[in-house]
Amino acid sequence: MSTQDVESESDAETDGSGELPQPHTIRLELVDEPGQLLSALQPIAENGGNLLSIFHERGNLTPRGHIPVEVDLECPPDRFDTIVDALRDAGINVIRAGAEHFGETVSLILVGDLVDTDLSHTLHSIEDGAEATVTDVSLSAPSGTQEPSSARLRLATRSGKTDEALTVVRDIAAEKDLHVVEPLTEGSA
Amino acid sequence: MSLKLAILGAGAVGGSVLDLAGDYGHEVVAFADSSSSVSDPAGLDAESVHARKERDGVVGDDDPHAVFDTDYDVLIEATPTTLGDAEPGFSHVERALADDRHVVLANKGPVAERYGDLRALEAESEGTVQFEAAVGGAIPVLSTISDLGPSHVTAARGVLNGTANFILSRMAAEGLDYEHVLAEAQDLGVAETDPSFDVDGIDAALKFVILANVLSDGDAEYRLDDADVEGIRNVPGSALDLAAEDGRTVRLIGEATSSGVRVAPRLVPQGSALSVTGTQNIVQLETTHAGQLNISGRGAGGPETATAVLSDVSRLE
Ligand SMILES: NC(=O)c1ccc[n+]([C@@H]2O[C@H](COP(=O)([O-])OP(=O)(O)OC[C@H]3O[C@@H](n4cnc5c(N)ncnc54)[C@H](OP(=O)(O)O)[C@@H]3O)[C@@H](O)[C@H]2O)c1
Numbered sequence: 330m331s332t333q334d335v336e337s338e339s340d341a342e343t344d345g346s347g348e349l350p351q352p353h354t355i356r357l358e359l360v361d362e363p364g365q366l367l368s369a370l371q372p373i374a375e376n377g378g379n380l381l382s383i384f385h386e387r388g389n390l391t392p393r394g395h396i397p398v399e400v401d402l403e404c405p406p407d408r409f410d411t412i413v414d415a416l417r418d419a420g421i422n423v424i425r426a427g428a429e430h431f432g433e434t435v436s437l438i439l440v441g442d443l444v445d446t447d448l449s450h451t452l453h454s455i456e457d458g459a460e461a462t463v464t465d466v467s468l469s470a471p472s473g474t475q476e477p478s479s480a481r482l483r484l485a486t487r488s489g490k491t492d493e494a495l496t497v498v499r500d501i502a503a504e505k506d507l508h509v510v511e512p513l514t515e516g517s518a
Numbered sequence: 519m520s521l522k523l524a525i526l527g528a529g530a531v532g533g534s535v536l537d538l539a540g541d542y543g544h545e546v547v548a549f550a551d552s553s554s555s556v557s558d559p560a561g562l563d564a565e566s567v568h569a570r571k572e573r574d575g576v577v578g579d580d581d582p583h584a585v586f587d588t589d590y591d592v593l594i595e596a597t598p599t600t601l602g603d604a605e606p607g608f609s610h611v612e613r614a615l616a617d618d619r620h621v622v623l624a625n626k627g628p629v630a631e632r633y634g635d636l637r638a639l640e641a642e643s644e645g646t647v648q649f650e651a652a653v654g655g656a657i658p659v660l661s662t663i664s665d666l667g668p669s670h671v672t673a674a675r676g677v678l679n680g681t682a683n684f685i686l687s688r689m690a691a692e693g694l695d696y697e698h699v700l701a702e703a704q705d706l707g708v709a710e711t712d713p714s715f716d717v718d719g720i721d722a723a724l725k726f727v728i729l730a731n732v733l734s735d736g737d738a739e740y741r742l743d744d745a746d747v748e749g750i751r752n753v754p755g756s757a758l759d760l761a762a763e764d765g766r767t768v769r770l771i772g773e774a775t776s777s778g779v780r781v782a783p784r785l786v787p788q789g790s791a792l793s794v795t796g797t798q799n800i801v802q803l804e805t806t807h808a809g810q811l812n813i814s815g816r817g818a819g820g821p822e823t824a825t826a827v828l829s830d831v832s833r834l835e
Binding site for chain 1: 782
């Protein structure tokens with residue numbers, strides 16, 4: 330599949346529906362197998378989506394051990410659900426699909442007893458409460474010491490909502506007696 | 519013009535002011551520690567005063583309060599910083615202002631905890647109050663704000679505790695844990711035996727409270743209690759490792775903004791202005807028309823802090 334194919338198909342669909350295409354961000358989880366990315370992108374093109382960008386960070390795993398991929402695409406409003414359904418039919422795990430673009434990313438570090446306080450629950454609470462996507466997690470849990478463990482998270486938040494997202498993270502962390510090393514988002518740092 | 523100084527506090531700061539006053543064209547006529555004082559209208563000889571303190575543990579034969587009865591122009595307040603009522607520093611300032619003398623503080627307590635009271639006493643007096651040394655040692659933060667005008671500075675942020683910064687930057691550079699680096703800092707004399715004032719963020723918070731008081735220019739008064747303060751004890755080596763993998767590091771950052779005062783460990787990009795290393799301090803001022811100004815340098819130390827004290831004295835002339 331070439332970019333050419335994607336564009337020509339989406340053009341055809343756009344022309345047909347008569348509505349302006351809108352940007353969407355879809356977050357997928359892929360299993361680390363050859364060809365996975367390609368088969369994930371196919372349903373998008375086949376159903377009238379126009380790929381804008383693919384953010385695919387190798388080496389980073391989701392809490393479930395999969396590879397997170399963020400796809401920005403545009404398509405006519407009535408095609409979006411079809412695309413998501415087609416992806417799910419193809420056995421692709423679609424984590425989040427929305428019209429809003431996740432405009433800002435921030436990194437932060439959680440410190441404390443991350444494992445015993447259920448890290449994956451913590452991450453889900455953050456995603457739900459902060460309306461953010463955890464796009465990257467790195468865990469450092471020193472073994473055989475009393476030192477607390479740390480996790481670096483990268484959050485994709487909606488434009489202008491970073492401060493709100495950080496407030497949510499702070500609250501969730503406080504409930505679990507975790508500490509947050511927040512980024513300095515103001516100024517030149 | 520040569521001014522006559524009376525110094526309260528014979529420690530690192532007071533002692534250095536005694537040593538350096540002559541270099542700035544001023545003379546020290548009275549000098550006190552917690553239990554004694556010495557005075558000489560013709561000016562004290564620094565060497566013999568230090569020798570007496572070294573030998574007998576006192577600076578002279580008089581009561582500390584005798585300094586107020588000498589003929590001095592400026593009181594240098596360099597006794598320990600205390601919280602709450604900020605005593606005995608506050609009463610020292612009160613007494614000098616009541617006598618219409620100028621006061622230069624290195625002591626953060628009265629300016630951070632009782633700013634309104636201090637300004638009210640100053641308004642009643644012929645004397646003025648200066649406190650550049652209380653914020654960032656040698657770094658000319660307050661004089662810069664005064665030159666710009668507080669209304670042209672919308673926020674101040676930065677690193678104003680050398681001990682915490684030393685610990686964080688050593689932990690990051692050497693991959694060592696907090697306890698290890700703290701012990702090293704204590705051996706080097708960078709950290710006190712009881713490091714809590716520094717590592718719990720209180721010292722930095724006092725300085726940012728002072729900055730908030732200066733920036734609000736009478737519209738609001740801040741105290742330590744109003745600040746949101748978190749120290750560095752909860753930053754493990756693993757957090758610094760993760761930060762470094764991502765091109766960042768952790769610094770104890772203070773902020774004085776229109777929404778108040780906050781001190782906490784924060785992620786900042788490696789190599790950025792605020793990621794100063796060792797005991798360096800930095801203040802970043804956000805201005806209305808001139809973008810950001812960064813001022814960095816040595817935030818503590820006897821001669822460094824005495825330099826700020828004596829610059830304040832020179833401004834009185
Ligand atoms: N060191 C710095 O780099 C630095 C920087 C900025 C601001 N400051 C502030 O400057 C002040 C002095 O700091 P420092 O490092 O010089 O402290 P220090 O070395 O601990 O010395 C404090 C001095 O104050 C004396 N003192 C205590 N109570 C007194 C009283 N009631 N009357 C007269 N003298 C009294 C002590 O007397 P004894 O000798 O009898 O114990 C001692 O000589 C503190 O408020 C500190 O927060 C220090």
